[in-house]
Amino acid sequence: MIYTMKKEQIFWVSVYLLLNCASALLSAVLEAEEYTDITDVELPPLKLLHSFCALKADNGPCRAMITQFFFNIHTQQCEEFMYGGCEGNQNRFGSLEECEEKCMRVYPQAKTETTLEKEKPDYCFLGEDSGVCRGYITRYFYNNESKKCEDFKYGGCLGNQNNFESLDQCKQTCESLVNDLQLEQAVNNTVLPESTGSTIPFNPVNSLTTLDVTNTVSPPDSVNNDSITPQPTKVPSFFEYHGPSWCLTPADRGLCQANESRFYYNSVIGKCRPFKYSGCGGNENNFISKKACLRTCKKGFIQRISKGGLIKTKRKRKKQTVKIVYEKIFVKKI
Numbered sequence: 001m002i003y004t005m006k007k008e009q010i011f012w013v014s015v016y017l018l019l020n021c022a023s024a025l026l027s028a029v030l031e032a033e034e035y036t037d038i039t040d041v042e043l044p045p046l047k048l049l050h051s052f053c054a055l056k057a058d059n060g061p062c063r064a065m066i067t068q069f070f071f072n073i074h075t076q077q078c079e080e081f082m083y084g085g086c087e088g089n090q091n092r093f094g095s096l097e098e099c100e101e102k103c104m105r106v107y108p109q110a111k112t113e114t115t116l117e118k119e120k121p122d123y124c125f126l127g128e129d130s131g132v133c134r135g136y137i138t139r140y141f142y143n144n145e146s147k148k149c150e151d152f153k154y155g156g157c158l159g160n161q162n163n164f165e166s167l168d169q170c171k172q173t174c175e176s177l178v179n180d181l182q183l184e185q186a187v188n189n190t191v192l193p194e195s196t197g198s199t200i201p202f203n204p205v206n207s208l209t210t211l212d213v214t215n216t217v218s219p220p221d222s223v224n225n226d227s228i229t230p231q232p233t234k235v236p237s238f239f240e241y242h243g244p245s246w247c248l249t250p251a252d253r254g255l256c257q258a259n260e261s262r263f264y265y266n267s268v269i270g271k272c273r274p275f276k277y278s279g280c281g282g283n284e285n286n287f288i289s290k291k292a293c294l295r296t297c298k299k300g301f302i303q304r305i306s307k308g309g310l311i312k313t314k315r316k317r318k319k320q321t322v323k324i325v326y327e328k329i330f331v332k333k334i
Contacts, residue, residue, distance in 0.1 A: 051132050054132060055090065057081045068081060068092050069092075071091055130155045131156065132249060135157075139152060139153075142162055246283060247265045247285060249284070259277075260277045264287070
């Protein structure tokens with residue numbers, strides 16, 4: 001009797017263990033599928049109004065429980081978090097409306113004052129913003145003080161929408177086509193020679209095209225031809241990015257004092273590099289293994305060769321035979 005009871009107990013214990021293992025394996029598969037679905041989702045291009053909107057939510061070292069809001073660059077939405085009450089960073093707002101206004105602002109196009117003036121979006125009035133990365137890319141922004149498009153150095157990620165790859169794109173978006181008063185004066189003052197006695201028929205399209213050509217094209221014998229002729233605005237690159245935005249952020253050690261080996265993706269060279277992580281804080285460009293780093297960030301780059309890019313090629317050097325050298329030395333000694 002005792003022997004049969006022991007056998008029954010062993011049987012039920014083994015059944016219980018098998019059921020637990022099966023449920024654990026099923027949950028692991030479901031988690032992996034869920035993670036894959038999240039990483040493969042391609043979000044729209046991220047253009048922030050302020051660079052601090054890309055910072056990670058920071059509770060601070062204090063222990064209060066204050067409801068605050070931060071902008072999550074992964075979901076591109078404002079989310080709630082608990083703030084400790086001291087320190088932290090600028091990505092912290094007291095209300096959801098304030099967070100959306102600072103980091104999720106939708107730019108309506110400005111109303112046209114006259115029929116001949118081009119519509120100008122609100123983001124044209126923002127200042128230049130290099131972003132949080134450390135690139136050195138020539139871009140263009142509209143300077144509201146000088147009322148002209150000017151160049152600046154862009155870091156390579158984040159920043160704001162007042163950022164254009166070419167000078168023509170900046171002018172077409174933010175600069176007014178022509179001042180109304182100057183245009184009316186030009187039309188009224190433009191006449192044909194006295195022999196004809198009639199005015200030139202005005203065509204806004206042709207006039208604008210003529211003005212644009214005279215302002216951008218320089219004569220062939222001009223001394224300062226380089227300053228007038230539009231220069232290439234895009235730095236020669238070999239990678240086009242379509243992956244997660246946090247792979248473009250620089251390595252961040254964090255706030256604690258640990259010394260853990262981690263990997264981050266270097267978007268400048270297109271490789272995963274090791275760095276020392278302090279154990280807390282930092283950003284999402286932080287991976288436990290090099291394989292995880294490459295799987296997440298490397299697949300977001302499509303390798304290509306730009307028109308102005310240079311390809312380094314290795315040339316084989318001709319090796320001098322040792323036999324000839326020794327024969328020369330031997331002849332001299334004789």
